[in-house]
Amino acid sequence: MSTPTVAWRKRLLPVAATLLLAGTLAACGSSGGNGSSSAGKSNDPPWCGTKPITVGYAAGLGGNAWVDTSVAVYKNEAAKCSNITRVLDTNANADPQAAISQFNSLVAQGATAVVVLNGTGQALVPAVKSASARGVAVGIDMSGFAPDANAGYCCGLIWDTKAAGRSYATWMAKALKGKGRVIVLGGAAGQPSFDAMWDGVKEVFANYPDIKLVPDHWVATSEAQGQAQQAVAAQLANGPIDGVITDYADTAIGAMQAFQASGVPIPPIATNEQNRLGCEWETLHKSNPNFELYAASSLVEAAAQTLHMAVEQAQGIKSYSGDTAYDSKPFWDSLSADKKPACDQSYPQQAFMSGGIDAATAKKILGN
Incomplete structure (x- = not known):
């Protein structure tokens, strides 16, 4: 993951493997609705709210399996909400100017809840601060800004x-x-x-x-x-x-x-x-x-929880302030008899094994 990495976090509540079911990875910069009416339905998760909303995911790091999986988690989680009418995402490939222009583009397209996976240092701070001042709920997925940046975002799950x-x-x-x-x-x-x-x-x-x-x-x-x-x-x-x-x-x-x-x-x-x-x-x-x-352990599941927080802030369901630390846990340790590294040939080589994703879903996201 970093993949990844800017504040690369105490432990976030695990997100179930079902976050990724039925999802395929779309190209960066894509958008799409969920094909349903704009009013929230009674069986939507509570975090969705009821007001129509456009969401965005701004990845600052270049496309890699960790970033691709994080974006897929975000898209599949957004699909749970019938009132999310557009699902946007961009990838700046570690280019600061591209990160700024792409973030501003998400806001210009009407995104009022934006998840940011930062990968360009402090370049995005002015844009995030400006958007936040205009009511855009910006959530940080694992990789954020320097503690003294005062970027003004609503919430963040930051890898410790x-x-x-x-x-x-x-x-x-x-x-x-x-x-x-x-x-x-x-x-x-x-x-x-x-x-x-x-x-x-x-x-x-x-x-x-x-x-x-x-x-x-x-x-x-x-x-x-x-x-x-x-x-x-x-x-x-x-x-x-x-x-x-x-x-x-x-x-x-x-x-x-x-x-x-x-x-x-x-x-x-x-x-x-x-x-x-x-x-x-x-x-x-x-x-x-x-x-x-x-x-x-990998950290890809955090994209879903960050989306929850940003949407809840934008919908007025909850009010967040500041970061929540996330601490990864040991997954393999060759010095330990019960945690030896292992290879699972039924999964793609690029798959992250600690997230509980089944092999079929991993192949849909990452290929064979």
Whole structure:
């Protein structure tokens, strides 16, 4: 996921796997109604309200499986409300100017409840603040803005990336027995969530004087596999890397490829789960016995709950203020006998296994 990542969150109430049933992923920038009347029906969920409403989802990060799945969750949840007449979404591909223009376009098209997955630092703050002042309910899905940005949005489910950083680092210190050189791979440059994750990592490693962070800052990769591979390869040219911390499976895979291309054994990696990561571990651990893997749960289900909050705010059902922290939980841990990483061949490689999504639904969203 980040996928993903900007405030990359105490735990959100789980959203059932049924959020994704019968859904297919539509192209970014698409729109569509649910084909029913504009008045809310008595069997609609209470969070829908009754007034006709247009909703939007503004993804700032480039299209990847985590973002695609989050958008699919949002669309399928919106389809539960007969009074949601248009369902819009955009993807800025980490381009700040595109993020601003696309967000403004959603508002111009009449969206009064907009979910934002930020991926462009603080670029969107003025636009969000302006829209919020005009009554648009803006909800933040996992990745938001710096705490002092005062963006004015109504509500947010924000990944507690500092807590995640502490979890990654605590596991890494155990895997490395308190000694080694560790690289931290992040998302788009300027994402505050990775600053927080970095702080959490440093907080733990302060107790381990023989663990060194290389380089002395987190490395931006836009959560892209190729950029992660390049970043790790560049750092390997400056010395060994004994561990990798990153929040997304794509960057973890990119790191693996860099070690393989350099003829270096794959070291322990701490990240978030995805099916292909389990498949890679099952295959590569046999020839890389020191390749241990920790993977926290994915966070895609949060898009639905964020939509609930934004719609409730726009409909006057509830009034929200501020963020709700969301803390991911351990899903795989190769150091633990009962949490070994696993590969499920019935699921797409890109599927997120911690969300409770069945194989058929995952294939509809992500393909085979």
